[in-house]
Amino acid sequence: MAVEGSTKAVVTALVANMGIAATKFGAYLLTGSAAMLAESIHSVADSSNQGLLLLGGKRARRAATKEHPFGYGRERYIYSFIVAIVLFSVGGLYALYEAWHKISHPEPITRWQWVPIVVLVVALILESFAMRTAIKESNAVRGKATWVQFVRRAKSPELPVILLEDAGALLGLVFALIGVSLTLVTGNGIWDGLGTAAIGILLVAIAIVLAVEMKSLLIGESATDEHVREIERAITSVEDVDRLIHMKTQHVGPEELLVAAKVAVDAQDDAARIARAINEAEARIRAAVPIARMIYIEPDLDRAAAAGASAEDADRV
DSSP states (O other), X not given: OHHHHHHHHHHHHHHHHHHHHXXXXXXXXXXXXXHHXXXXXXXXHHHHHHHHHHHHHHHHTSOOOSSSTTOXXXXXXXXXXXXXXXXXXXXXXXXXXXXXXXXXXXXXXXXXXXXXXXXXXXXXXXXXXXXXXXXXXXXXXXXXXXXXXXXXXXSSSHHHHHHHHHHHHHHHHHHHHHHHHHHHHHOOTXXXXXXHHHHHHHHHXXXXXXXXXXXXXXXXXXXXXXXXXXXXXXXXXXXXXXXXXXXXXXXXXXXXXXXXXXXXXXXXXXXXXXXXXXXXXXXXXXXXXXXXXEEEEEEEEOHHHHHHHHHHHHHHO
């Protein structure tokens, strides 16, 4: 299931980041490296974000109430949007502040010089493991979509968030490793500051991408093109439905789809026959697209066909 895969990827990333954050912060205390501090804050922000994703997933599973008749599925989008804010402020802006401070007052790394290199290499290995889990779980639901399409079109927010966070963490570690290494080789602390600046810019960029995607989901996105086609086929396959006049869909949660459609029926059909046709259409929609939880179908007379018939009668006269 997509939810189980998302949870597994989030938990794996959370465990990895908690351990990495503690190790990086210890390395910062020993060396005073700004890049190590930026990476420590980055990992703390990521750990907090994964906790938020787990909390959002738990709260979204609450049953619908009178006040919220469509349930709480969109809470997963809200918490993912908060993740983008945390990543932007706590991660990106703080790293940029540290970079400005370090570039303005560069200091070489003179204590425990080998510690940051070892820590960053170990962190790269652990982050690679977390990234591998995220990729594996994403591939199970990605289908033929490219990675960019998957991030932009996925209705479940956890996997895209974890993918972008893990990719950002790996790149951030590379930037930190380059900055620290050049500082150790040259004795010039400005490289440490430049590495920190690269980390800050990266986190801000990822946060903006996440915010844009989560905003779209919060506003309400329609079903995928594939699901729309399957729903249309299910409706038009019902014998007493003459045609589909129009239809609108909206995700009220990652695995909850609202379907509203108007269908044309024969003016000679009685109410019982129309009701049976609507019930059959609903059953076929749910069979074709199981996430279609809320379905509203409105019958109407096929006015286009009636107008065509009237024109033909006029021509005969």
